[in-house]
Amino acid sequence: MADVTDDAARAAYPAAWEADVVLQDGSTTHVRPIRPSDADALQAFHVGQSERSTYLRFFAPLERLSERDLTRLVTVDHVDRVALVAVAAGPDGGEQIIGVARYDRTEDDEAEVAFNIADAHQGRGLGSVLLEHLAAAARERGMRRFVAEVLPQNGRMIGVFKDAGYVVRQRTEDGIVAVGFDIDPTDRSLAVMADREHRAEARSVRAFLRARSVLVIGPGASGPDEGRAALARTAAVALANLRAGDVVAEVHAVGVDEVPEGVHVFAALELVAGPVELAVVAVDSEVAVEVVRGLARMGVRAVVLLSAGYAELGPEGLDRQRALLRVAHAAGMRVVGPASYGVVVAREDGWLNASLAEQPPARGRVGLFCQSAPLAVSLLGAVRRRGLGLAEFVSSGHRADVSGNDLMQFWADDAGTDVVGLYLESIGNPRKFSRVARRLSLSKPVVVVTTGRSGQVVPPGHAVRPTHASPRALDEMLRQVDVIRVDNTHQMLDVIEVFAHQPLPAGRRVAILASSASVAALVAEAAAAAGLVVPGAVTILAAGADAEEARRQVDALYADPDCDVVIVVLIPTVGRPDPALAATVAQAAARTGRTTVACVLGLHGITPELTATDPDGRSRTVPAYSAPEDAALALGRAARYATRRARDRGRTLHPEGVDTQAGRRLVAGWLAEAGPDGLTLDAEQTATLLATAGVAVLPSYEVHDADEAVAVAQRLGWPVALKTTAPALRHRADLGGVRLDIGDEAALRSDVAQVLALATPHAQDGGRAPLEVQAMAPRGSACVIRTAEDPLFGPLVSFGLSGDASDLLGDVSFGVPPLTDVDVADLVRSPRAAPRLFGYRGLPALDVAALEDVIARVSVLCDDLPELRSLELNPVVVAESGAVVLGARAAVAPADRADTTRRLQRV
Known part of the structure; x- marks a missing residue:
């Protein structure tokens, strides 16, 4: 295959394939397509390899690459010949290549693949990362299979293929091992990728949360005068906080005006001997890149960037932020910030307070993540006032790199954390968030606050793709992965208190202990509103009751077998509650394990x-709230989470007869002849595409007058249905746009005349609106299934019952693929009109299983085909037996989905 010219290669350069990735050891690197300008770097990479590595790659000893070979290797067309390189910071401050992966197309959907990893960087998972990215690029270019010829002694390369979760077939001929495998994702390969990603990102976070040496860098005497005083003060506060209280790290400083005792001070960054694990930086953004470059030689694992001046300033600031990230990731460093409030970690031997918080909270078992630095101030203040202990606190600021996803990966394995709270101003990758949060919520509650109810407010400095999704899409996504969403940080801490200090609720049946009947009634109402069940177990503590009587009443309430959780409200009208009564409640709650919340004056x-001790010796505290409604809401959210966590989350969808490879080939052919905006498929194309997912569309035939309608009906057989294609009346039997069960020619001619009279005023350009004739489907309920490819969320599936409930009242449910069978069942049952499918008011129950099968197939299709811009099945008639798709529309366009395997990809 002929090489392309430099100009052509540059013009076709796929910048979307660039990505910053986290490796197996928690460090980072940059992956990008190769460029012709990489010739010298590739030659240096080759010369630096051992003789064995060179022989395994080229089957021959090659001390240097010839000019011809070098030109061929760095000049690719990014379609039939693709090469990706992993680059790191070089000794001269530039880039050096540490890994190469490439493929060359050999057949229409098959390519030969080869890898070469620098000897010094083997064992870091580079081969697996490059394989993931190369396979993703190959799938975009229509490839479905990789082949390779490998020497028998190159077991490491064969192992990379097998460890990736692919089904590898191999045979040996003439001393060469021929290897082949399909690169379409499978359940196993996706699980392998997710698990490797989880371990790598968790290690990268653990590296800086467990840092034992910290360097604080301030502006010093140099740099712009404007803002220098604020930066100097920020650096001084961070340094003082690191040295205050119990110190668990060796602390160094450069360019800080006020230096406390015990800090190693250096006049310049290049004089710091190292090693340093964590750097806290407060310098002007114009010099930050050079500062980060200077940190590379010290083994720094992460930079906490307290200062701002990046993406929030516009395109120039965003370029500056990207340049900083490139330097940091090439050197293996993560970046927390910009505009971070810092990192606070409680350890057994003391605090790591690399933040602007002068007084850290108490130690505890709660992990908190907060993007906003200003909100971090009030959030940490509230945590201290409540006495709620923290294990870790991280503020990501503008979230240029380290995000809530990374912290959730860490907390999933952290034995010192029981519950997680996230304050999110933006979610950069909802598909990954949903995957990571689903995994974490299996073992630990995740409580989330987002900026605005829609979660679609994008603050300055946050690089986030736009979204066209309904504001409810985020709610549905969080519910789907069992994340507890609350309205504000006050509610977040209320809910966290329950999880951090009480056992998980065993159910939703609530018992109420109150100081008066009027208060009990109020609490019962609040409990019901929070989703709890009040079976009638209400205990009123008699005024003036002695301690023994109070204990008897409390013990009787906690002994009730119909009680799962308890709300205690003690608000006497005169004086204060007896402290002994609070102790009695705490002891009963700890002894019985009944989840309890309280509102005690x-x-x-x-x-x-x-606070009391449970039978296992663990200290349990009944959290106290300012208002009964707060207590009820927190307990209700906890009970709902416990119920959902205990249920089966279902299995991945694999409907029989789905061939998304065939669908991709169809779409690729259509798009090859379409413009850059894609195209709207006609009815035949739509039906053909749906057939690859095993979904059949009942054919309909366009007619323009009664004679044509009768001819079609006689061919189909009576009875038939007649529909107008006018958008205002389409699918609207209630407005006369659809006529059903037409049994003979006379009735059909009459209906044609009536429907044409109704539809003609709605026809475009004043013409006559065409009609459709279709065979009658079984009677049932009409539903609507839609999918849309959103720039931020990726594929979204929505479901509702046809008519005004969906169109005017928005009575639809949403799901974010990939879905499980349980997710699909929830999707069908979530709309308020869903009871119509299950025998509402004596109607026969319909074949919901057949409906769920259609949704499952559509879900898999839109998840595997990012080019499917939109799809609508309307109506889908669900009968007592079966579900029939009567109409379908679809549009396709070039894919623009943020690939979830490309971690830390910039927007």
């Missing part, structure tokens, strides 16, 4: 008055 948060 004079108590708030986590208090010793409501």
Whole structure:
């Protein structure tokens, strides 16, 4: 295959394939397509390899690459010949190649693949990362299979293929091992990728949260005068906080005006001997790139960037931010920030307070993530006032690199964390968030606050793709992965208190202990509103009851077998509650394991008055709230989470007869003849595409007058249905746009005349609106299934019952693929009109299983085909037996989905 010219290669350069990735050891590197300008770097990479590595790659000893070979290797067309390189910071400050992966197309959908990893960087997972990215690029270019010829002694390369989860077939001929495998993702390969990603990102976070040496860098005497004083103050506060209290790290400083005792001070960055694991930086953004470049030689694992001046300033600032990330990731460093409030970590031997918080909270088992630095101030203040202990706190600021996803990966394995709270101003990759959060919520509650109810407010400095999704899409996504969404940070801490200090609720049946009947009624109403069930177990503590009587009443309430959780409200009209009563409640809650919340006059948060030891010796505290409604809401959210966590989350969807490879080939052919905006498929194309997913569309035939309608009906057989294609009346039997069960020629001619009279005023250009004749489907309920490819969320599936409930009232449910069978079942049952499918008011129950099968097939199709811009099945008639698709529309366009395997990809 002929090489392309430099100009052509540059013009076709696929910038979307560039990505910053986290490796097996928690460090980072940059992956990008090769360029002709990489010739010298590739030659240096080759010369630096051992003789054995060179022989395994080229089957011959080659001390240097010839000019011809070098030109061929660095000049590719990014279609039939693709090469990706992993680059790191070189000794001269530039880039050096540390890994190469390439493929050359050999057949229409098959390519030969080869890898070469620098000897010094083997064992870091580079081969697996490059394989993932190369396979993703190959799938975009229509490839479905990789082949390779490998020497028998090159077991490492064969192992990369097998460890990736692919089904590898191999045979040996003439001393060469021929290897082949399909690169379409499978359940196993996706699980392998997710697990490797999880371990790598968790290690990268653990590396800086467990840092034992910290360097604080301030602006010093140089740099722009404007803003220098603020930066100097920021650096001084961060340094003082690191040295205050229990210190678990060796602390160094450069360019900081006020230096406390015990800090190693250096006049310049290049004088710091190292090693340093964590750097806290407060310098002007114009010099930050050079500062980060200077940190590379010290083995720094992460940079906490307290200062701002990046993407929030516009395109120039965004370029500056990207340049900083390139330097940091090439040197293996993660970046927390810009505009971060810092990192606070409680350890057994003391605090790591690399933040602007002068007084850290108490130690505990709660992990908190907060993007906004200003909100971090109030959030940490609220945590301290409540006495709620923290294990880790991280503020990501503008979230240029380290995000909530990374922290969730860490917390999933962290034995010191029981519950996680996230304050999110933006979600850069909802598909990955949903995958990571689903995994974490299996073992630990995740409580989330987003900026605005829609979660679609994008603050300055956050590089996030736009979204056209309904504001409800985020709600549905979080519900689908069992994340607890609350309205504000106050509610977030309320809910976290329950999870952090009480056992998980065993159910939703609530017992109420109150100081008066009026208060009990209020609490019962609040409990019901929060989703709890009040079976009638309400205990009123008699005024003036002695301690023994109070204990008897409390013990009786907790002994009730119909009680799962308890709300205690003690608000006397005169004086304060007896402290002994609070202790009695705490002891009963700890002894029985009944999840309990309280509203006790004079108590708030986590208090010793409501603390007792359970039978296992663990300290349990009944959290105290300011209002009964707060207590009920927190307990209700906890009970709902416990119920959902205990249920089966279902299995991955694999409907029989789905061939998305065939669908991709169809779409690729149509797009090859379409413009850059794609095209709207006609009815035949849409039906053909749906057939690859095993979904059949009942044919309909366009007619323009009664004679044509009768001819079609006689061919189909009576009875038939007649429809107008006018958009205002389409699918609207209630408005006369659809006529059903037409049994003979006379009735059909009459209906044609009536429907044409109705539809003609709605026809475009004043013409006559065409009609459709279709065979009658079985009677049932009409539903609508839609999918849309959103720039931010990726594929979204929505479901509703046809008519005004969906169109005017928005009574639809949403799902974010990939879905499980349980997700699909929830999708069908979530709309308020869903009871019509299950025998509502004596109607026969319909074949919901057949409907779920259609949704499952559509879900798999839109998940595997990012080119499927939109799809609508309307109506889908669900009968007592079966579900029939009567109409379908689809549009396709070039794919623009953020590939979830390309971690840290820039927007």
